[in-house]
């Protein structure tokens with residue numbers, strides 16, 4: 001049963017996805033119909049969702065904090081909620097919304113509001129990334145090399161206009177321009193070589209595409225996907241295999257399970273987490289001390 005005094009803070013990234021602010025307002029009304037008091041607080045700049053979530057946790061007035069945005073917004077809200085028992089809800093109004101798909105958060109807002117009001121939640125372990133831009137949590141994945149280069153160069157304007165197609169266009173451009181360099185990856189202390197690397201908490205990538213056969217969201221583990229080959233031909237082959245769900249069966253793709261991943265060499269490789277640029281290598285990835293509670 002919903003608590004009649006339940007307060008919900010909805011942290012809205014007004015720049016996420018195609019800016020469907022009306023949908024967020026209707027969602028807040030649905031939460032109210034379901035018996036919860038919902039306040040919408042829009043972010044004003046990058047990183048603001050973390051400050052807003054931290055403030056909502058410190059005030060201890062709400063039972064849930066809802067991240068209304070994509071994976072980047074969920075990660076920023078998670079950062080501000082670190083160590084709290086408040087439940088994190090997701091309103092998937094971003095571009096790819098990979099974590100919401102992974103956890104099967106309803107994309108039907110009515111069902112989502114009722115599910116949040118019912119108070120159900122599950123434990124999810126995020127990952128922690130240290131890179132040249134500092135330390136942050138991630139909820140889905142970190143990319144080093146080719147896919148991070150695409151995230152660094154994708155046009156924000158095009159993303160607003162055409163959504164995920166902007167990444168396809170940026171990838172096609174990057175195929176000709178990106179210079180591959182061999183990456184040395186330390187996976188729980190054991191060195192491996194790869195042309196590109198994705199470290200993932202989830203099984204999905206770029207929406208609904210299967211990156212690894214196994215999700216690690218409810219465990220304190222990371223999946224480490226090592227792409228062995230460099231160059232245009234191999235990148236196209238990996239892309240097609242991702243679309244077909246056969247990436248893990250490629251002869252030169254290796255998937256490991258780990259608790260820590262470090263990349264020191266080479267320096268200055270591009271890094272992304274949850275679809276946002278995060279500077280460059282060297283990096284260290286591990287699991288923080290406390291999990292999140294996410295409404296599902």
Ligand SMILES: Nc1ncnc2c1ncn2[C@@H]1O[C@H](COP(=O)(O)OP(=O)(O)OP(=O)(O)O)[C@@H](O)[C@H]1O
Nearest residue numbers: 016017043044045069070071072073094095096097
């Ligand atoms: N008010 C704001 N102005 C500019 N940038 C913002 C603002 N609020 C948040 N951001 C930034 O917007 C970026 C993108 O957000 P988010 O990832 O949620 O949306 P998306 O990229 O559309 O979705 P997805 O990650 O699911 O593809 C994040 O890096 C976040 O820091």
